[in-house]
Amino acid sequence: MVTTELRVLRYFLMVVQEKNISKAAARLHVSQPTVSRQLQELEAELGTVLFERGNRTIQLTAAGDYFANQAKQILSLTDKTMANIHQEQDISGAVFVGSAEARSMLTVAQAIGHLNQAHPHVQINLVSTDASEIHQQLSSGVFDFGVVMEPTDKTDYDFLRLPGESRWGLLVQSRSPLAQQATVSLEDVAHTKLILPQQGGSQRIHDLFGLEWADLDVTATYNLLYNASLLVSAGVGNALGLDGIINTNQSDLAFVPLEPRTSSGSSLVWLKGQRLSVAAQALLEQIRAELTPTEN
Incomplete structure (x- = not known):
């Protein structure tokens, strides 16, 4: 319960800082409805309005300004206390x-x-x-x-x-004509031998790229791109995957990003x-x- 209440205070202070619930939610890495709901519950519990909500930004009421100052002191003391406890605790x-x-x-x-x-x-x-x-x-x-x-x-x-986020593209042999392109298109993908990720199967391929698995020339599937890269080196096909996973420097492989850009x-x-x-x-x-x- 204490952890939850402290989290609400952190949500509140982030909204105070950003003056915008959506921006605060993005910085907190939570959804905007989650932050809005927590603020509404906080105001209901306190029995007062903390924010004056405008079209683009929100401002503190007098009560909100007082509560923000108190919340900063509470979190500062809590963080200091927890730091001291953790220093003494052998986890x-x-x-x-x-x-x-x-x-x-x-x-x-x-x-x-x-x-x-x-x-x-x-x-x-x-x-x-x-x-x-x-x-x-x-x-x-x-x-x-x-x-x-x-x-x-x-x-x-x-x-x-x-x-x-990581960008989708094709992992190909460096001597492949596709490796000479700056990007690959969905048409390129549809007309090459493919090694596809198992995760999500045909539904994920459709949701991400609008492609039908049955219309593709799928030669193999994988759950780890490193193993797929070995198949690419062996000439089995080209692997559809995410960038930044396989280091293609000083290798016989190249990663060519997809255009239009698709990221996960x-x-x-x-x-x-x-x-x-x-x-x-x-x-x-x-x-x-x-x-x-x-x-x-």
């Missing part, structure tokens, strides 16, 4: 994270690095896999967290949107209502810290 344990191949894993990696400095006895176990396996292992309790590519159904999950983001997910271990909770709070903008 240990194993945390399991199932992850898709995504550039946004960098945020999670940075959080793991900072967590390791503060609590070296926490062991993080990363498992590279696809969304289907992540959902299954989260449900069975094997994974504490998952990093999944969007779009994905998050009905049964709490989640944090991770920053950054990712989210950190965990089961709703799940009681996280102390170690898992520590990782979650560290990831939140990585996503929270700092004041100069």
Whole structure:
């Protein structure tokens, strides 16, 4: 309950800073309706109006200005207290994270690095896999967290949107005529031998690109792009995938981005209502810290 109330205060202060609920939600990596609902519930609980809502920006009422000053003091004291507690607390344990191949894993990696400095006895176990396996292992309790590519159904999950997006394109042999192009088109994709991602199957291919799986020349599928890259090197076909995963420098491969541009983001997910271990909770709070903008 205390954690939830403190989160509402952070939402409130971010809206005060941005003077716009949508901008605040984007910086907090949560949905705009979530922030709006939390503010409405906060005003109802306090029995007063905190904001004067205009067409483009919102301003604090007198009561809101007073509450903002109090909220800053509360969070400052809370953060200082929690920092002191964590310095004295020896957190240990194993945390399991199932992850898709995504550039946004960098945020999670940075959080793991900072967590390791503060609590070296926490062991993080990363498992590279696809969304289907992540959902299954989260449900069975094997994974504490998952990093999944969007779009994905998050009905049964709490989640944090991770920053950054990866662009879709074709991984081809460097001697291929396609490698000489700056971009590839959907027509290029439709007229080449393809190695396609298993995640989401034909529905995802249709939703992302408007292409019908049955109309494509699919020679193989994959759940990890590294394995698909070996198939590309062997001349099996060209892999449709995300950039930034395979390092093509000094290799026989090239990544050619798709035009029109198509990109996918990712989210950190965990089961709703799940009681996280102390170690898992520590990782979650560290990831939140990585996503929270700092004041100069």
